[in-house]
Amino acid sequence: QKEVEQNSGPLSVPEGAIASLNCTYSDRGSQSFFWYRQYSGKSPELIMFIYSNGDKEDGRFTAQLNKASQYVSLLIRDSQPSDSATYLCAVKDYGGSQGNLIFGKGTKLSVKP
């Protein structure tokens, strides 16, 4: 059973701080990793994807991947109240269909003004 694990939170950070969200996955053969943001009652929205070990930066967001440790993280710098949402870590399952995603339960982030 391929799994993606996330701390459900809630993770509470003050405005302007760095929020650190973590995710581990069970399938050592996984190649593609995604972070989705989901506001309450809305659709998941892709904010970052990463394929290679190391860091990938996009604006205030940095995704970090360590395949040896089977660990992927998302850092949000200068956190804003509008970043308050549930963040879903997802891994592409190449063992099954061409690209269905395996999701974690999500981490709820709350940024306090």
Add this chain to the structure above:
Amino acid sequence: EAGVTQFPSHSVIEKGQTVTLRCDPISGHDNLYWYRRVMGKEIKFLLHFVKESKQDESGMPNNRFLAERTGGTYSTLKVQPAELEDSGVYFCASSQPTGTSYNEQFFGPGTRLTVL
């Protein structure tokens, strides 16, 4: 460009009834996925269409669920007869043809199904 749309947004039915959910993918997206989130659990894959063909239906819970995608455009997911454990949020996602991009999946807003 219109996003993925789903209908209805909410559905409340009684156990034993039938419900049909609809998904309209982004125009030109050959790949269409159905996922489901049961309360307290993670979003789980149900099945994957490539155009009108079922590529993978390994996530379908049982034969009470039937998905179709006639003509390779919109898709329907029928639950018949519905059971209490079918309650949850059903998401549809679509992506461009494989090989044209990193294949980002765009999600719809979901249909919240409640079976009483």
